[in-house]
Amino acid sequence: MRFSSNVSSWFNVRQELSPERRKIVGWASFLLPILLWCAVSYVPFIWHPMVVVQQAGDVDYFQTDMLVTREVFDEEVANMQNDGKRLPEGKAANPIYLPAPHEVAKAFYTAFTTEPAQKEGLWLHQSLWQSIQVIFWGFFISSLIGVPLGILCGTYSVFSRLFEPFIEFFRYLPAPAFGALMVAILGIYDGPKIAIIVIGTFFQQVLIISNTTRKLDYSLLEAAMTLGTNKFKLLWHVVIPGILPDLYRDLRILLGWAWTYLIVAELIGTSSGITLFITQQARYQHFENVYAAIFIIGFIGLGSDLMLAWLGKRLFAWNKAVNKE
Amino acid sequence: MFSNTSVSSLKKLMVALSVPLAMAYGNVSQAAQPLKIAYSDWPGFVAWQVAIDKGWFKEAGLDVKFEWFDYGASMDAFTAGKVDGVFVTNGDALVVGSGGAKNTMILITDYSNGNDMIIGKPGVKSIKDLKGKKVGTEVGIVDHLLLLDALQKNGMKESDVTIVNTKINDTPQALAAGDLTAVGTFEPSASQALKLVAGSKPIYTSAQSPGLIYDVLTVNPASLSNHKAEWSKLTPIWAKVVAYINDPKTQADAVKIMSARDGTTPQEYTKFLKGTRLLSVDEGKAAYVKADGLTSLYGSTANADAFNVKNAIYKAPQDINKYIDPLLYK
Numbered sequence: 001m002r003f004s005s006n007v008s009s010w011f012n013v014r015q016e017l018s019p020e021r022r023k024i025v026g027w028a029s030f031l032l033p034i035l036l037w038c039a040v041s042y043v044p045f046i047w048h049p050m051v052v053v054q055q056a057g058d059v060d061y062f063q064t065d066m067l068v069t070r071e072v073f074d075e076e077v078a079n080m081q082n083d084g085k086r087l088p089e090g091k092a093a094n095p096i097y098l099p100a101p102h103e104v105a106k107a108f109y110t111a112f113t114t115e116p117a118q119k120e121g122l123w124l125h126q127s128l129w130q131s132i133q134v135i136f137w138g139f140f141i142s143s144l145i146g147v148p149l150g151i152l153c154g155t156y157s158v159f160s161r162l163f164e165p166f167i168e169f170f171r172y173l174p175a176p177a178f179g180a181l182m183v184a185i186l187g188i189y190d191g192p193k194i195a196i197i198v199i200g201t202f203f204q205q206v207l208i209i210s211n212t213t214r215k216l217d218y219s220l221l222e223a224a225m226t227l228g229t230n231k232f233k234l235l236w237h238v239v240i241p242g243i244l245p246d247l248y249r250d251l252r253i254l255l256g257w258a259w260t261y262l263i264v265a266e267l268i269g270t271s272s273g274i275t276l277f278i279t280q281q282a283r284y285q286h287f288e289n290v291y292a293a294i295f296i297i298g299f300i301g302l303g304s305d306l307m308l309a310w311l312g313k314r315l316f317a318w319n320k321a322v323n324k325e
Numbered sequence: 326m327f328s329n330t331s332v333s334s335l336k337k338l339m340v341a342l343s344v345p346l347a348m349a350y351g352n353v354s355q356a357a358q359p360l361k362i363a364y365s366d367w368p369g370f371v372a373w374q375v376a377i378d379k380g381w382f383k384e385a386g387l388d389v390k391f392e393w394f395d396y397g398a399s400m401d402a403f404t405a406g407k408v409d410g411v412f413v414t415n416g417d418a419l420v421v422g423s424g425g426a427k428n429t430m431i432l433i434t435d436y437s438n439g440n441d442m443i444i445g446k447p448g449v450k451s452i453k454d455l456k457g458k459k460v461g462t463e464v465g466i467v468d469h470l471l472l473l474d475a476l477q478k479n480g481m482k483e484s485d486v487t488i489v490n491t492k493i494n495d496t497p498q499a500l501a502a503g504d505l506t507a508v509g510t511f512e513p514s515a516s517q518a519l520k521l522v523a524g525s526k527p528i529y530t531s532a533q534s535p536g537l538i539y540d541v542l543t544v545n546p547a548s549l550s551n552h553k554a555e556w557s558k559l560t561p562i563w564a565k566v567v568a569y570i571n572d573p574k575t576q577a578d579a580v581k582i583m584s585a586r587d588g589t590t591p592q593e594y595t596k597f598l599k600g601t602r603l604l605s606v607d608e609g610k611a612a613y614v615k616a617d618g619l620t621s622l623y624g625s626t627a628n629a630d631a632f633n634v635k636n637a638i639y640k641a642p643q644d645i646n647k648y649i650d651p652l653l654y655k
Contacts, residue, residue: 061523061524062523066520066523067520067521068523069501069523072523072524116585117584117585117588118374118378118582118585118586119378119582119585121585179398179401180401180404180405183398183401183402183405183407184404184405184406184407187407188363188392188394188402188407188408267395267398268398268401269394269398269402270392270393270394270398270402271393271394271395271398276393277588279395280587280588281588283366283513283588284513284588284589284593285517
């Protein structure tokens, strides 16, 4: 049965798909959500719980382009029918919170090309650059302390017992709640924002890295010690080289983690960066711009991750797990 | 222990590492700092953008820096002592002060003149219709105060309605959800609620209670006593701003500047401006005369103080006189 074997070959357990199929499925992972979004936006009977008024008719409070719920609209149509007055006309629509794909695509373009209305205002790419700097410094400072500490905890039990119980506790505390304190210590500009990213990332980072370090094959350590390496040289010559590819991958994941703290971080102190753009646009219900900005964050995140993955392949050419991605 | 070179390279490393920290710490307290003022999204505060964009501070030889905040974050920055002045309502000035960040209100920008409103769902015609019903507003802030004022004027008590604590930003959706008979909210959420809930109407607005909520510039008392001359230079600049906004010839330009700061269109902004009564220097001076009613900043602030104590926002009544200084109107 050629057909069925063909179908089942898509589902081979733990085996790589052919390059062609990989490509198809990879695109589908983006296409499916977009198709779903298109369907909800353009096919009226799927959702569309609102009605956008096109002709007010004799309903005193209706205006052109006003959004009303379908129940209210139907009720007013019935009222007008009963009174023998002019009927309102309208078209099914989605709530303003869910713009259609083409609106977001257009906003995407216009957001970058619109000159800042304010005299000393920032272009969107300048706001983005502000945000990227906050992320960079937050992640850099967190890693500067978190990576060495994580490796120490994963290697020597004494560090693990000394730091990990408290870190386990602290990682549950909501980072943004420290905002006001950070303003008091670090001022109103980028300092407190960077601090929130650090608080949000650091504690997870230590635990993840210590865990990765613990997973290093113990036979490597044994062999090194049998050959006469002392306990401290072991760290430099065996542990760190041994975990480097996994460490690199952890950091990629943690960088994504840092991005998720950006929006709360930028609400602290002066309003700045991409968050200022998003909150301002949301306040006036320009949700197409809001989604465009959210997607830009997604693209930057995915783009930088792909770049790091590519770099990783070259840096750790010997490592199978990295090369498989 | 260390050789000289390793010490100096260690030093270099320390310097390199401290750069981001220095960046983060930047501008905390150097000599000859400009006066730093936090402002946020309210027409009476955004009005100052006109003076900023027109360069009127420089013209007056005043070194001042305006920083744009979310309203709540601006109060945090003031409380932390990171800015010299902040724009708030007179009631919130007391709240900030009750927590230890004592402050002095030196200039009135405006009072709310319709931008704060109680919005009833379709069919609700007046405050009296709210008897026994649920009303959503953010407990302890200005629109709660507005609701109490509305009830009192209609011969009702707070216990005649059930207040549901609702964030101002969520009031449009909360009214649309249908459980609430009315919400107390301010612009731009108020406009959104009216748009979102077809047939809903404002049944009471701050225009019916002028002076209930004053918006002021309040400053750090230490900064005020050290920089009296500088702060006093704000008076003529404010006079110019109000004139520029109120003059039909220049209003369009003013609204353009203000709406740009706010990220909205001039048309949308004109509406918010109408709900705000900017106070000229003479009108501000009149409101700085001690009196009991809401026409005086003293009376209005005493009223807000009583409200704050009653709602347990803070425990002890504040000494109103220490919060108000008519220096800029002398």
